[in-house]
Structure formats: C-alpha cells, structure tokens
C-alpha cells in the first residue's frame with residue numbers, strides 16, 4: 001500500500017463506515033452466495049476488510065476469520081463493532097497479510113483493483129492457500145466503462161482526493177490474471193445494477 005493510499009483510506013474511514021450500503025438486496029445476495037462456498041471448518045483470510053461489515057456477517061459460517069486491512073483507521077473502527085469470537089481484525093497490507101497460512105478461503109472484496117500489483121497479489125493469495133482452496137472476490141473493473149467517465153470523471157475525482165488511485169481493469173483482464181496465477185474460475189456474477197463490480201469465485205487446483 002503506498003503512503004498516499006494509506007493516507008486516503010485513513011482519512012475517509014469514518015465516512016466510509018457511516019455510508020449506507022447502496023443496494024442492500026445485491027449485497028445480501030452476494031453474502032448468501034459467499035456463505036454457500038464456506039464450511040464450518042474453514043480458516044479464512046480477508047484482505048482489505050475495511051470496517052469489517054462483511055467479516056462480521058460471514059465469520060459465523062467458518063471456524064476462524066482473520067480480517068485484515070492496510071488502514072489502521074479502518075481496523076480501529078472494525079474493532080469497535082460487536083463481532084463474533086472467531087473473528088480477528090488485524091492491520092496488514094494485502095501483500096503481507098498471510099500470517100497463519102495456508103488458508104482454506106481468501107476473501108478480497110473491493111480491493112484487488114486497489115493493490116499496487118494485482119497479478120503479484122493474486123500469486124501471493126494462491127501461494128498462501130490450501131490446494132482446493134477458494135478465492136472469493138469482488139473487484140471494480142472500470143475499463144469497460146464509457147470513455148467520458150473513465151478518462152475525464154475518474155481522473156478529476158482522483159485529483160480532488162475524493163476517490164483513491166486504482167488500476168482501471170477490464171473484467172476479462174482480471175479473469176486472465178486469476179487464471180495466470182493458477183486459479184480456475186468457478187463462478188462469476190454481477191449482483192445488482194453496478195455492472196462494474198465483478199464477483200468471482202476461483203479455486204486453487206492441485207499442480
């Protein structure tokens with residue numbers, strides 16, 4: 001995580017925590033799907049957990065959930081929430097979050113487009129997962145967005161410090177990077193009306 005990224009997420013953490021979920025039905029549908037891939041014996045790592053809302057909802061389905069984020073402010077807010085006993089919040093950058101590996105499942109919700117080197121992060125996730133393990137992810141892929149939004153609006157909002165810097169990915173590029181890292185894609189959906197938020201479940205097969 002770059003200093004600029006850490007500063008951005010620390011600065012917006014309170015606002016991020018307070019914002020209502022835009023499409024509750026879509027979020028609930030995603031959680032239901034994610035839960036269907038989990039088992040009560042799983043040890044799970046989540047990278048980029050933010051203020052922990054998803055971890056709090058999903059941790060009751062597994063044995064242990066380690067929820068990490070590079071922003072100390074995000075984790076401070078997460079720790080202030082009521083959480084299941086099998087859930088631990090830890091400050092850790094995605095690239096160095098793997099203490100306790102290998103994991104049965106690694107979750108990455110709205111963070112893979114933010115890491116400095118997405119293919120390298122995917123390789124690290126793959127390396128720190130059990131054979132047969134799952135990556136459950138949701139990633140913004142803005143490359144498929146219209147030209148004006150992508151080339152004008154996004155840079156202007158970034159310049160104003162209102163949104164973070166991120167990789168402008170195509171969904172296909174993201175899928176190819178997962179396959180190149182050694183994953184097989186098991187499911188791919190868009191929940192709700194945001195066509196740029198790609199939910200992908202991918203499995204690590206035996207080499």
Ligand SMILES: C[S@@+](CC[C@H](N)C(=O)[O-])C[C@H]1O[C@@H](n2cnc3c(N)ncnc32)[C@H](O)[C@@H]1O
Nearest residue numbers: 001009048049050069070071093094109110114
């Ligand atoms: C868009 S928020 C998503 C939070 C949460 N996963 C959710 O779905 O609401 C992105 C989160 O990723 C974290 N983040 C960004 N880059 C990161 C990195 N390289 N390592 C760890 N966390 C990172 C930020 O601090 C922020 O909490």
